[in-house]
Amino acid sequence: MIRFATLAGLIAFASLTAAAPAAHAKPGDICMFSGRDYKGSSWCWNPDNGYVDMPPALHDNVGSFRATSNGCFINWIEVPSKKETRTVRGGDFRRVYDDDFGAKIDAVAPKC
Numbered sequence: 001m002i003r004f005a006t007l008a009g010l011i012a013f014a015s016l017t018a019a020a021p022a023a024h025a026k027p028g029d030i031c032m033f034s035g036r037d038y039k040g041s042s043w044c045w046n047p048d049n050g051y052v053d054m055p056p057a058l059h060d061n062v063g064s065f066r067a068t069s070n071g072c073f074i075n076w077i078e079v080p081s082k083k084e085t086r087t088v089r090g091g092d093f094r095r096v097y098d099d100d101f102g103a104k105i106d107a108v109a110p111k112c
């Protein structure tokens with residue numbers, strides 16, 4: 001019976017792990033995915049992180065995103081004086097973003 005309980009615990013843990021992308025998203029995060037439909041490599045940013053350059057897997061390569069906080073997507077034309085930006089609001093999401101700014105994004109910041 002103890003063995004059974006342990007197995008059940010392992011299965012419950014495995015199910016949680018399988019839901020990792022959603023589980024990583026904390027309230028107030030903006031989560032970005034390399035693929036469309038919230039698939040592929042993912043990374044979540046929070047306004048508390050301040051300005052952050054995109055991780056390599058997502059640099060110029062965001063296929064979709066979900067935002068639960070405000071933020072700013074940045075594409076550098078010339079660091080640090082010329083940039084192109086997109087304001088993001090909590091509740092914004094794009095199932096397909098690689099045909100748009102997702103193909104250019106270099107960084108995320110709390111404000112544009």
Ligand SMILES: [Ca+2]
Pocket residue numbers: 060075076103104105106
């Ligand atoms: Ca870029």
